[in-house]
Amino acid sequence: MDIGIVLGALLAAGLAGRFAPNLKIPARSLMAAVIGGLLLGYGSRLAYGCNIGAYFSGIASGSLHGWLWLVAAFIGNGVGVRLRPWFFAEERSPQGLSGC
DSSP: OHHHHHHHHHHHHHOOOOOOOOOOOHHHHHHHHHHHHHHHHHHHHHSSSSSSHHHHHHTTOOOHHHHHHHHHHHHHHHHHHHHHHHHTTSSOOOOOOOOO
C-alpha cells in the first residue's frame, strides 16, 4: 500500500508536469531527516507499535502513558520548532501577516 501511494504521487506529478526531482539535499536537512526518523522509530518501539496510536488509546482509556505522551510530544514540538531554522537555514523566512 505504501509503495502504491508513492507510485501514485509520482504518476500524478508526472501527469501534471510538476515532476522535477532534485537530489541536491543540504547536509543539515538530511541530518534533520535522519534524526527525526530515528526518533520516530525509537518512539514507536517504546510504544510497542504506533506512537500516535498509543497516545489516542492511552487518552481514551485514561491511562497515564497517554498523558505522558501528550506532555512529551508538546515539549518535543517546541524543541523542533526552535531547531527548525538551524536545520533549514536555506528556506525563505516567513513574511508578515497581511489582511488579504
